[in-house]
Amino acid sequence: QKEVEQNSGPLSVPEGAIASLNCTYSDRGSQSFFWYRQYSGKSPELIMFIYSNGDKEDGRFTAQLNKASQYVSLLIRDSQPSDSATYLCAGLNTGFQKLVFGTGTRLLVSP
Amino acid sequence: DVKVTQSSRYLVKRTGEKVFLECVQDMDHENMFWYRQDPGLGLRLIYFSYDVKMKEKGDIPEGYSVSREKKERFSLILESASTNQTSMYLCASRTGQGSGYTFGSGTRLTVV
Numbered sequence: 001q002k003e004v005e006q007n008s009g010p011l012s013v014p015e016g017a018i019a020s021l022n023c024t025y026s027d028r029g030s031q032s033f034f035w036y037r038q039y040s041g042k043s044p045e046l047i048m049f050i051y052s053n054g055d056k057e058d059g060r061f062t063a064q065l066n067k068a069s070q071y072v073s074l075l076i077r078d079s080q081p082s083d084s085a086t087y088l089c090a091g092l093n094t095g096f097q098k099l100v101f102g103t104g105t106r107l108l109v110s111p
Numbered sequence: 112d113v114k115v116t117q118s119s120r121y122l123v124k125r126t127g128e129k130v131f132l133e134c135v136q137d138m139d140h141e142n143m144f145w146y147r148q149d150p151g152l153g154l155r156l157i158y159f160s161y162d163v164k165m166k167e168k169g170d171i172p173e174g175y176s177v178s179r180e181k182k183e184r185f186s187l188i189l190e191s192a193s194t195n196q197t198s199m200y201l202c203a204s205r206t207g208q209g210s211g212y213t214f215g216s217g218t219r220l221t222v223v
Contacts, residue, residue: 034211043201043214044154088154090211097142097161099212103153 003027004091006102014110019076021105023089026070030091033065033072034099038086048074079109114138117202117215124222130189132218134202142205143185144212145169145177147198154201160185192222 003026013019023033032051036044050056050063050072062075072091076083086106090099118133136143144159146169156169158177166177174196178186185204189196199219203212 032211036211043217044212046211046213049211092211098144098156098159101154103151 004089004100004102006087006089006105008103009106010108011105012108012110013079015079015081017079017109019079019083019107019109021074021076021087021089021107023072023074023102024070025072025091025100027091027093027100028067028070029093029095030100032092033063034090034092035061035063035072035074036088036090037083038088038104040085044088076107079107081109081111083107084109115202115204115213115215117200117218119218120216122218122220124189124192124220126193126222128189128192128222130192130220130222132187132189132200132202132220134185134187134204134215135183136185136204136213137183138204138206138213139182140204140206140213141182143179144203144205145175145185145187146201146203147171147196148201148217149198157187189220194222196220197222 005024035048038044048063050065056063060077064073086104088104089102115136145157146154160166160179176188201217202215205212
């Protein structure tokens with residue numbers, strides 16, 4: 001079973017701090033990784049994707065990928081209370097054409 | 112932006128009823144998916160489809176079937192609803208080129 005593992009949290013950070021969300025995966029065939037944000041009662045929303053080793057930045061968000069260590073992370077700078085949500089990590093093995101999701105990490109940003 | 116539309120936001124059905132959940136996408140995506148999401152269990156794949164009239168079982172297909180007669184529409188069918196099918200149902204679509212999913216807004220189904 002190809003798996004994506006995340007700590008369920010909650011991860012609590014104060015407003016303005018950096019939130020670091022982590023994810024490990026077992027399938028070395030996974031080529032691309034996606035971070036989704038899901039507010040309570042809502043559907044997941046894609047916020048970042050990454051397919052090359054290293055960092056990818058988009059505004060306050062930075063995705064990091066280390067294929068040798070099979071590790072993906074999402075950094076959120078200057079965290080805001082509106083960032084409080086569950087963050088889902090997903091990997092794509094292009095041979096299988098479907099995403100494998102982790103169970104998500106709940107982030108709480110306190111004012 | 113790609114739009115994935117699920118026909119109902121909330122649905123209440125009785126045990127034993129046949130239930131249809133509809134999903135329509137407007138960007139000519141080849142791949143479409145049905146998931147259910149339950150607290151503590153994450154997203155679980157029920158069925159998916161790579162193209163019209165094609166379907167593949169996901170991880171938890173029992174008690175469900177699907178239909179894809181047109182590229183833009185993917186329907187999930189609960190043949191005889193049971194209380195353990197009470198859940199949030201999420202439809203998603205994607206192109207076949209390594210992209211992520213776009214999700215619909217979800218249908219919260221309660222079976223009583």
